[in-house]
Amino acid sequence: MKVRSKFLVGSAIIVVTLVSLAYVGFTQSKTYYHTISELSGLRGSTVHQRMRVSGNVRNGSISHVPGGVDFVLTEQGQDLTVSYVGRDPLPDTFKDGAQALVEGKLRPDNHFVADQVQAKCASKYEATPGQTAGGPQPAPTSNATPERSAGN
């Protein structure tokens, strides 16, 4: 039994180390998803969390300003003003009408400051019903990359 208990102790040390590392990594990188309509209902600390919001880029709302790009995301009739302040150029797919996912924080005046933007344009083959989940699996990268697929 002695060897067995030694092995168990060793395993326990490893598991505890990994769990604590996982916890630290989790608190550093957790990001909340919200819809635009949920944003106004956020209370307390949840307002200041890092979050991701998705919506469509309203036609004609993109304006280039010094230090970034401003635009309006809209979803189910709700609007959200977004300022993109990230360093990377916006993805090619980011244009009027595109579906976009922004990541960043909400300012108290309900203005969203994003440091990452992912976008997927509603191009025809991707928009065709029934073909959607096919080819490129749109999944984010760590940067403002349009979309990527690795598994199909």
Place this chain on the structure above:
Amino acid sequence: MDILGSFALLLALLAAVYAVGAGIAGIVTRKALLTKSARNAGLAVFLLVTIAVGCLEYYFFTDNFSMAYVAAHSNRALPFYYKFAALWAGQEGSLLLWTWLLSTYAFFALLVNRNKHPELMPYAGVVLAGVQIFFLTLNNFVASPFAVLAGADPSGVMRLSALSDGHGLNPLLQYPEMVIHPPMLYLGYTGFTVPFAFALAALLGRYPGEKWIHITRRWTMIAWCFQSVGILLGAHWAYAVLGWGGYWAWDPVENASLLPWITGTAFLHSVMMQEKRGMMKVWNIWLVFTTFMLCILGTLLTRSGVVSSVHAFAQSSIGNWFVGFLVLVFVVCFASYWKNRDYLRSDNQLDSLVSRESSFLFNNLILLAACFAVLWGTLFPVLSEWVVGSKISVGPPFFNKVNIPIALFLLLLTGVGPLLAWRKTSFDALKRNFAWPLLGGVVAGVVALIFGFRDIYSLICLILSVFVTLTILSEFFRGARVIAARDGSNLISAIGELTMRNTRRYGGYVVHLGMVLIFIGIAGVPFNKDIQKEMAIGQTLNIGPYSILCQNFDRVTNGNYDSERATLEVFRKGKSEMMLYPERRFFLSSQVTETMVAVQSSPLRDLYVVYAGRSPENGQPVIHAYLNPLVKWIWFGGIVVVLGTGLALLPNRRTALVLRPVEQTWGELVSASKSPIGVIARRGDASD
């Protein structure tokens, strides 16, 4: 011709159903004729699915745009190799590819073993056909690749219609690797079905002995090899095409492909415990089951948008089918396990903490921890929505925090494990085997530290890489020296001789060397640099030892795309080294802009240059340059891993030393292992 494909698919489904029915009947009634008939039905599935695949390819090559799938994923101007690859550009075709590769595996598994293992094969055939029924059902009734375009004419009668040209292939997929990457990954995913079938078959049939584990291990190695290649090709594609300077982002689709690879790796190691010591039987069988279920889960994640649904915008109902199948598989596995759990009793106990056994146990523990962490992080948005009602995602810091220490610990075990003796290792043996490699590693670490190497994880990785490489080389050297002394041959041919006598062991070492190379490549990440600059003609940009001079900007056009291109001259120490041409292409048929990265790759570093578009303020072209050290080692390591796996799959060359498998006592084996020749003789019986 138009309906041949659909008919072939339907017949394939019927054949698979028959194979299951007749197979079970054959097992129950013990009638050899029924069993044989079931097997032939299983073989026929492959031929029928092959016909279906051939039909779809034929539609692509003949530009048959009345087929919905062809119209959605191809166009006339598409080069022929992309027309070929367009087969797996979408959901329906990808699933057809899945089915086809699965039926190919099943075909060969049934064919190779047609006259062997009469107690095992009927069960395996039933399981294989059962899995095929699921996929063929999807192919026939849920996501048929043979749907046609049709519309009502003025009198209200439905008629076939055809587009004059297709929508074209997604430009992201118009890259050479997309021709080879999905089939490779799918060969991995589908390949794990065969070990699953054999494991379940052995359990259901209570197949005596450990023979099934040899079969399972070989098939797992094949699938594992393809999965490794698929993962690396996917990483390389992401690196070369997406233009963000990296190759791995921990996104759900990447993670999905990594999960079965991790459990497959765990199985390939722990299976040795069962072969040599009769331990960990329950663990092994569940590793095989889990690997297969993770393959299905991976396909589910890739296909359904379950996890990426918030940032992805595609939804499809096909996920429910996979969830149902996954539950069914689990129930079948658990029921078979519960009914036959006494069959899996362990023969031995762990003897010492410093032994081969315990290094395998730790290896498995840590691999499973990595698998769990990746799975947890990938599914976290779904889990958190279920539990607390809000969707929370975790990013790369989570995955890196957990997996980097795990990876380094695994690297340590890679060096230590193979040199530990079974049961118990003496301190003397430890000293003899590890003193020099350890010293080499520490010296390398100190030298690196002096040269200003400050990243702690990379430093540990360097020390361990040197240590592992030296232990592996010393294994080759010590074995070869004995052979060379005895045969009077030179050391090089002795190394060849040594390797061929025990391909599994020395092939395994080569795989380990490949992994070390991959680790070294990944350890370069903390030293990545990048810089972004608006550039006019004649301006330069400095990064690392390079300065990049902007010579020209021009436009190129052809039938498929328009392109904006930069002509950059790269100088190093004032000397012109090369020209780079990063591009931005606008694909005409799909109206999508794509970045074409220009990479200058050398063993030490990649210079990776992206034409990032024009500045919105003044219309100046923006160039983003990355300096990524050691990336090439990753791809090279991948090649070594493949070669090593191939080597390990070769049959051993028999020598006079190995007369026949002998049942030795473990005491004899331990004493025999003191001389390398003894090791060879002992390992000879492990071949299969």
